[in-house]
Amino acid sequence: MNRRIYIVLWVLWLLVCANKSYGQAVNDHIFPVSDSAKPFIDFDRKGFLINGKRTFLASAGLEYARVPRQLWYDRLLRLKRAGFNCVEVYTLWNFHEPIEGKFNFSGDHDLNAFLATVKSLGMYAIVRVGPYYCAEWDLGGYPIWLKFKPGLRVREDNEEFEKCVDRFFDKLLPIVFNQQINKGGPVIMVQLENEHNNGWGTVIPDNYFKRLQSKVLSLGIQVPYFFSGLHHASDPAGDGTLDDAKRPNPWFSTEFWSVWYSQYGAKPTDSAVYARRTWKIIAHGGGGYNYYMAHGGSNFGYTNNDEDAASYDYGSALGQSGDLRPIYYGFKRAALFARGFQDILENCTDATGAYQDIVTDSTIKVTARSADIGDLIFLDNPSKKQVKAKVKVDKDIPAASITLAPDEIYPLVHNYTLNSNITLNWALTRVYGLVKQGNTTTILAEASGENPALFYFKVNGKPVATQDAKAFKIKDGNISVAATLQADNPAEYSFEVSGQRVRILVGDARGMDKTWITEASGSSVIVTGTSYLAGLSVQNKQLLSKAEYPLLAKKNGAARLYLENKSILLNAVYQQNKQFSSTVTLSSWQNKNAAVYAAPAYNDTSWFKSTDPQQMGADNNLTADAWYRTTVDIPSTGKYTMQVDGGDRATAFIDGKKVSQWKVRDGEVTFNLEKGKHTLAIFTAHDGRDKLAAYIGSITDVDKKGLSGQVQLKQGGPFISTTNNWYFIKAEKADDVKNAIPAFDTTSWKKYKIGDDVFNKQQGFGWFQTIIPVQAGNPSKLTINFRSVDEDATVFINGKQVSQHKGWNSPFAVEVNDAAILQQPITLTVFIENNSNEGGIDQPVKINSIGDGMVLTRWKMFGNPGDFATADGWNKLTAKTRFEGPQFYRSQFTVPQVPGKQLIWRVHADGLSYGSVWVNGHNLGRYPEKIGNIGMYIPECWLKPGANQLIIYDENGNRPDKVSMRLEKPASRAIYTLQGKF
Known part of the structure; x- marks a missing residue:
């Protein structure tokens, strides 16, 4: 299966997992909070409550393991500036326990310090503690030493595995749980396991899940928790309502895939695509979301899996090096709106039916959310064309014309209580954010030449226009404004009612992108006019702030600070331009020979020793490189073929001289040898281990690296060939495997190509068959090697069942050593039971006819580049x-x-x-x-x-x-x- 197909299958598999559990609707429930933590974090089916306040969770996925500690604060601040109030992180096992029993929670691995940094920024944390992670990380986060524990099987009720998990959790979880929000930390939720085949949400299918739950409870979890994840998808809201009366918690997505790990940088369409998908969550009743990834970072050292290298940029909003992409500003726009109106969104019901008639254009779809404090109405243009919608909301309010871009979702606000004296009756414009500043409520509005900012307020008292009074209209004691744009900073309008003030700042999209909400001296402040606002401090009524703009952009224009009762023009101080080279x-x-380990005289007495070569990592080395050495005694000069299992790349040296380079997974390599004793040295390297998505069971022989198992050397060869001319015929049910194999004829059996899906992404059954010709040299045995069959296989030789195997992406072999059978062509038949998604024989099937060759033993291994x-x-x-x-x-x-x-x-x-x-x-x-x-x-x-x-x-x-x-x-x-x- 090629890599692109693998990625597609993986996405499809996750979509299936996210939408079914034991044939029933997905469980997206969250275990309830303990009584002691309820005042700090709680939820009902409508929304989350943090410190007793309805709170929309706009969460940003990033991994502290992919960011140097010195940059944690910078990256977190950039995310906070985009409106995120939460981060979601993995606690990757092999990052913290790379060597068995040797834990690392210091320096770049200091999880406690990271969570403290999150807290210092006033953000929350969702912590995903594993023990499995995925994350396009080496071995999915499992420590390599797990591969070498006899009998260990991952992600199931296996005593050896659970013992290792318990020891890791005993070190990890006290750090996490001491940072729970009720203990003064930022942790508001915890995820156990990740994307397991069986248990999601609150489902506990077996004793493995029971043990995980028992462990976290015994170590003091008090905040809400759940298994595996919630609503993983690139468009998690889909096209329907997210309301569910049976769900005890709000709808939430822990993995909203924003772009993908195969991308660097931004595509022109990314911002609009993912903005729409985000607004669907907000408009359809979601209680929050977490983008995976909001900041990808880097795979430093040897942490990448086999799909990545150093970059894990992910095409994310915040680039690998901290740059702000267009999608960053789209995410900011959605997050600031959702958080500004979280008292509606986290306590609302579907009110779509009440607002269907506010537009006449049938192209526009209308949805609405209603709460005691106000309503939000969303105009959705799902078409690929710009649409100008006529909006009529009230007989006393003139109809408005609102232009919607293709795929745009446009929010309106109705009857929203700003304070005891002022209600926002209608905002017929895109509200960008809402900021409480003492007795002032500042509304940030995004407008354009086609969409002016139209606001209508109901008041309890006499309104007085205090800024740009000419723009306001006062009628029947109420007040409205049709705000226009100005060139640089946002246009400012304000009015008061009995000491309560409303300020409206109106800017275009670019102006709002340069608008930032932050804090100074314990109060909210707004800064406009800069591409990015970093640190800000106020001392003795003097403000000093660090700001930036892209190197390739023009300098920013005028900047302004907005306090509760006034605004101040800020002076921009630039460094003098200095020419520099790019x-x-x-x-x-200089060079240093890293192939000295191939020299015959090299002293290898301290190397790791074994009869047969062991996989890389058996010596506790964590790099991607290893050397193997042994001696061979060649009886006669000629061409020899060596066979050994493993992966990925290898280079063979005879007496210090390079003789061949090959891919270990091919199974064999051929080179010339002279009679006599020789030193054989083999250098091996790999590109990262498989992340083991959806894998359950023994990991000992999965995705081997380096050399592994018995090594045979035989004169002649090559001895491995690939089976061809496969045919397929469909079966009706699983029990058909007990019946006779259907008679072969080309009218019913159809040609089959290895890797093709014959089940049309559905559960199914089928027979696969080919003929293995008589092998040259009259071998004493044949080995039939299956790299991967999707999913469960029963193997027949000449119609007789000889083997059964369960599972996808797991190699197995069948041996034929009957001399009579070997003298004739062999009919190889495989019955496959496909449980879901694509199915078939997804990797080439290889025939090995080496028979009994010379077995090379007494191997020594050195894992390290040097x-x-x-x-x-x-x-x-x-x-x-x-x-x-x-x-x-x-x-x-x-x-x-x-x-x-x-x-x-x-x-x-x-x-x-x-x-x-x-x-x-x-x-x-x-x-x-x-x-x-x-x-x-x-x-x-x-x-x-x-x-x-x-x-x-x-x-x-x-x-x-x-x-x-x-x-x-x-x-x-x-x-x-x-x-x-x-």
């Missing part, structure tokens, strides 16, 4: 030198220190093969990238003034002549300060 000069390269930190072994890289095997390369560089610029630098590994990059000792991750030649991001906190060191490990020893350090201009930012006195 490339960095690398010093002359030591580049020591001074010895480095030499000047001379021109035209070529290498046969891995090499380290070293250079130095100096990045320009440009005041007022946040420059983003990337290492471009052009001309190299596979490997890793270190800058000043920090491992940037693996190359090549799988999403284009974007270069490897260097976190700015890892660079320093003066000389910086660059180390490259290239597996094939390709020369670094084309390697470069380049500025990523679109992600770089200009920094300036805003100052003001009041």
